[in-house]
Amino acid sequence: MMVLPAPAKLNLFLYITGRRDDGYHSLQTLFQFVDHGDSLGFEAAPDGELSLSPALPGVAPEQNLIIKAARLLQSQTGCTQGARIHMTKRLPMGGGLGGGSSDAATTLVALNRLWQLGLSLQQLARLGLTLGADVPVFIHGQATFAEGVGDIFTPATPPEPWYLVLHPGIEVATAAIFQDPDLPRNSPVLSLQQRLALPWENDCEALVKKRHPEVAKLLGWLLEYAPSRMTGTGACIFASFDSREQAEQTLARAPESVHGFVAKGCNRSPLFGALQQLDAASPSSDTAT
Ligand SMILES: C[C@@](CO)(OP(=O)(O)O)[C@H](O)COP(=O)(O)OP(=O)(O)OC[C@H]1O[C@@H](n2ccc(N)nc2=O)[C@H](O)[C@@H]1O
Numbered sequence: 679m680m681v682l683p684a685p686a687k688l689n690l691f692l693y694i695t696g697r698r699d700d701g702y703h704s705l706q707t708l709f710q711f712v713d714h715g716d717s718l719g720f721e722a723a724p725d726g727e728l729s730l731s732p733a734l735p736g737v738a739p740e741q742n743l744i745i746k747a748a749r750l751l752q753s754q755t756g757c758t759q760g761a762r763i764h765m766t767k768r769l770p771m772g773g774g775l776g777g778g779s780s781d782a783a784t785t786l787v788a789l790n791r792l793w794q795l796g797l798s799l800q801q802l803a804r805l806g807l808t809l810g811a812d813v814p815v816f817i818h819g820q821a822t823f824a825e826g827v828g829d830i831f832t833p834a835t836p837p838e839p840w841y842l843v844l845h846p847g848i849e850v851a852t853a854a855i856f857q858d859p860d861l862p863r864n865s866p867v868l869s870l871q872q873r874l875a876l877p878w879e880n881d882c883e884a885l886v887k888k889r890h891p892e893v894a895k896l897l898g899w900l901l902e903y904a905p906s907r908m909t910g911t912g913a914c915i916f917a918s919f920d921s922r923e924q925a926e927q928t929l930a931r932a933p934e935s936v937h938g939f940v941a942k943g944c945n946r947s948p949l950f951g952a953l954q955q956l957d958a959a960s961p962s963s964d965t966a967t
């Protein structure tokens with residue numbers, strides 16, 4: 679079985695710079711990966727058959743981004759092979775950690791390899807964008823300053839601290855946040871250098887705190903220990919630390935009902951480290967470049 683990680687991402691900052699006529703918002707955001715996430719196992723199956731286990735509570739298999747990604751790859755390439763996919767879900771859903779998008783990205787990269795389709799990362803990213811706005815970032819696997827509606831990328835190398843990520847126990851619907859009239863939409867468009875030099879903020883944070891007091895309460899608690907923010911449209915929040923020990927000590931002090939994890943920031947996605955290990959084990963196999 680080919681086992682590959684589907685890591686989480688953090689939006690180290692997120693500014694909303696406008697709204698287009700089609701309702702989508704223009705953003706300036708800095709994506710970084712962490713070395714914690716879901717894990718997916720892939721095995722070839724005959725006759726185009728696709729299966730996923732275990733099922734994700736509340737998500738019908740055909741709506742799961744893993745199956746959607748696999749079907750998309752089959753239909754776009756005419757591939758008649760199938761796959762049995764096993765999922766170890768660790769990331770909370772609707773948490774702003776990009777778990778669904780990361781699962782889709784890992785599936786596209788893994789099946790391209792398992793089925794020996796030979797698509798480039800560029801081609802896979804183009805397919806992935808139809809599944810979710812963040813899928814291309816996970817496919818390229820490099821920390822990125824994203825602009826436009828999240829589709830214009832500049833590679834970035836922010837510091838790679840230890841993070842404590844906490845989940846306030848609620849799910850935030852991305853679409854509802856973007857539809858709220860109270861969302862600020864007028865941050866200035868600045869260069870990456872300017873953005874890096876200014877304090878890092880998230881334009882969705884105040885609104886999500888207002889709509890979800892659980893987020894406001896937990897963020898207030900975490901800010902006592904370290905600089906902290908929300909990721910994406912929430913609900914998860916994160917704080918950065920110089921050492922793993924500091925992050926773990928803070929997690930140990932968190933209110934009992936709060937779930938969280940400690941992870942290292944990574945400017946290169948752990949997915950590509952895992953693929954390199956597969957290459958080293960079987961150098962002749964097909965790899966997207
Ligand atoms: C804003 C981010 C930052 O990472 O939030 P998170 O989802 O990670 O929290 C993402 O780009 C989100 O990506 P994703 O969750 O895949 O969004 P999509 O499914 O493409 O869009 C969900 C809905 O959000 C709104 N939307 C999304 C992206 C964008 N640039 N402008 C928008 O207005 C649209 O109403 C869309 O219908």
Ligand SMILES: Nc1ncnc2c1ncn2[C@@H]1O[C@H](COP(=O)(O)OP(=O)(O)O)[C@@H](O)[C@H]1O
Pocket residue numbers: 734737741742743744769770771772773774775776777778779781782852910912
């Ligand atoms: N494999 C998957 N993992 C997580 N969520 C999925 C998956 N497939 C479909 N979804 C749907 O996508 C929604 C967004 O999930 P997720 O990507 O984890 O959140 P976010 O975009 O906030 O980081 C979920 O609420 C769920 O309904």
